[in-house]
Amino acid sequence: MTAPIAITRNGHRTWLKWHCGKRFPADTPFSRARIIEGLKAGASSEIDLQLTADGAMAVLHDELLEQSTTGVGPVASASAGQVRAARLLDPEGRDTGEGVMLFDELARLVATSAAADSAILQLDLKEELAAFTPESIARFGEAVRPVASHMILSGGDAAAVKRLAETAPGLATGYDPCLDGAMERVMENGRYVDFVAEALQTAPDARMFYLHYELVLAAADAGFDMIAAFHDAGKTVDAWTIRVADAAGLAHAEKVLALKVDQITTDDADGLFAAFG
Template sequence: MTSPIAIERGGHRTWLKWHRGRRRAGDPAFTGARILEGMALGASVEVDLVIHADHGCAILHNLSLEQETTGTGLVRQTSAAQLRQLHLRGEDGAPLADRVMLLEDLCALLTAHPPREGALLQLDFKEDLAALDPATVAGFSANIGPLSRYMIVSGGDFDAISLLTQSTPMLKQGYDPCYGQSLARLQADGDHARFISEALDTAPEADFIYLHHEIVLEADRAGFDMIGAVHDAGRKVDAWTIKTVDSQSLPKVDRLLALKVDQITTDDPEGLAAALAS
């Protein structure tokens, strides 16, 4: 079976990131078994973080519970104990046997089943600086500290990401400029060079710059190599998210590989690796 971890092309390796812990199309998001599987293989895996009522983080994407879990209401207003009683929902909305995990639950799993060297778990923080308080930051650092060499924290609010990174030695940092005022200016003026320059200036310590794949390809069509500009600054690029593997997405992936993107976020790493191999 083709490895669902990375693609080698033209002497360059591009990692296939398991978006929300998915290995293949149809996998539910954020299940402990799949996350552990990816980390054991040495894959790049992504999960999301939102803050709950007890000043900790839940492994969920949305700020409300209805779509992803069997609960209702806001994650922010739900206690850790209540969250642990909720079940995740699959892609079809049906409840799963898997329960909602908190950050400390995931860290306990990874401690019991150590990742393979080279594996990387992306913690994508879905909130902003205003959502963080000292207790939340302290808990975040305490939970991931022993595992931080396997982790990178990312998000669209650089101040929040910077605070979390500074709280934890060895934790890598990633920045996603594809939100807010920076994206609005790009949409208004099409100045791709300024967009990426501002991103690099905003996050001078970021190991990865996370870019929507369509922005990268649009810049390429306009004659500007956005990935090359990030590489020139000594950083790496993750292009997100290839949701399906089909005749429309594969030419886009081929072009991203030709541009030497460092990582592609996908909901179907296994299917994408197989399609590219064939």
């Protein structure tokens, strides 16, 4: 079976990004086996990063360990050793027996995985720049430099992304302007042109901009093609997150595909690929 990594429609290729490293909705987030599969297939996968108390980065989406692991408490209050001792939970909350990865380990995994040239891991920072120390920044740089060609660093704090990217020349960057109520405000006031301009000004070096699909569709309904606006500035766009390829999910995917989105974040890459690939 062809790996579900991209859809081509009307001459435009849209990548399917495996949200939290998941190919299927029932997958365990950030399982090593699925991440390696995606790397070998040339897929785009999202990897979330949370800072530990001692400056390591844990491959986890949530701030609290109990939300997705057997551990308890904030990731930010736990040591790297405590985080690694926790085991991943599957979507049903069952102990998988698989330990949580730190970013250093993930980088080594990429280096030894025989990754396809097109394989990209989106490193999504969950912290603002103030949370990082010079030591934690240096540790990130040391880990990412050997595999930077397979990474794009993104987040909602453009300053944090820029500072960490400086540790690895050539590391691509992205920016998410939809966080902290920004998406809701622009959907209420309708100032979509200003929203795009501000995002481009905030992160001028970003290669990709990450936009909630509801924002993209709201702008389109108001007569403004937000994806085209970023394309005109030489940028690419990821629409997040279409979780399941059910009737609603497929309808949303159909609309963002028609707008020539460059990437769709999804928990159901196989379902979208079966419908549109």
